[in-house]
Amino acid sequence: MPELPDVEGFRRTFARHAANKTVSRVEAVDRTMTRKTSPRSLARALARRRFRDPYRHGKLLICPTGGPALVLHFGMTGSLEWSSGEPRHRHDRLVLVFADGELRYRNMRKFGGIWLARDPKALESITGRLGPDWLEVSPARFRERLGGRRSSIKAALMDQKVAAGLGNLTADEALWQARIDPRRRVSSLDEREEATLYRKIQKVLRDSLPHGLVPAKRSWLTGSRDHRGGSCPRCGTRLERTRIGGRTTVFCPREQS
DNA sequence: GCTCATGTTCCCCT
DNA sequence: CAGGGGAACATGAG
Known part of the structure; x- marks a missing residue:
C-alpha cells in the first residue's frame, strides 16, 4: 500500500x-x-x-x-x-x-x-537522496526539477529524486486525471500540461490524505484499474495496460494520447 | 504450477 | 552520463 x-x-x-x-x-x-x-x-x-x-x-x-x-x-x-x-x-x-x-x-x-x-x-x-516532499514542492520547483529529463513523464513522477512521495497508483491516477499519456517524454509537455499535472497530483494526494490510503473511488482510475477489462470511468473506453519503469501502468487510450 | 503485487536498487545495454 | 529493461529482494494471494 x-x-x-x-x-x-x-x-x-x-x-x-x-x-x-x-x-x-x-x-x-x-x-x-x-x-x-x-x-x-x-x-x-x-x-x-x-x-x-x-x-x-x-x-x-x-x-x-x-x-x-x-x-x-x-x-x-x-x-x-x-x-x-x-x-x-x-x-x-x-x-x-x-x-x-x-x-x-x-x-x-x-x-x-x-x-x-x-x-x-x-x-x-x-x-538526502530524495527530492522535496510532494506536499511541499511549488509548481515552479516541480517544473525546474522535471526539466531536462529525457524519460517518460510517468518514470519521472516515480523518481523520488524529482519530488518524493508518488508511487505507481498516484502517478497513474494523476496522469489519468490530467489526461496525459504516461508514455510521453517529459520534454514533450507544454507549460499548460505541466501546470495541470501539478494540480492533479496535489489533488490526488490531498483527496487521499483523510483516508490514509489511495481510495478506490468509482470516479477515479483507482476504482477500475484492478478489474480485468476495466473501463475508463469518464468515457467508458476499455483501459489499456502496459509497463513503464517495471511497473504496471493503466491508462485510457482514448483520453490519454 | 503460474502470474501478479501501492518500492527500491543494481547490473547490463543502448 | 542518462535512461530503459530486467532481475533481484521476500512473501504471499488468487
Missing part, C-alpha cells in the same frame, strides 16, 4: 500513540530489516527514550526522540499497527513497547527498512 497518503496515515498513528511517550523497550526486531544498524543497537538506542512528533518525507517516516531518530520505510507491504492486547502478527518486524500498548511495524514482503539516525548528519544521509 504505502505511497505518500498511506505513510501519512502511519504518521498519524505514530503521533496518536507514540509521540510524547516513553518507549519501555524494543522487541522482535527482524535483523534482515535493519539498515546500517543492528537489532541490538536499535533497541539500546531507543529504550527509555521519549518520542517527539513524527514527520514524513516522501515515503519515509521519521520519528525523532531528541537523541537518535527512528526512520521507517514501508516498502510495498508495510504498515504500522497499534495494539493493546491482540497477539502479535507473524509479519511484525519491530515492536515498540509502551506502558499502554505496543506499536508494531508490520511488513510481509520485507522491502523497505528500519534505520537509526544518531544525529542530523546521519539523518541527512538517509533522506
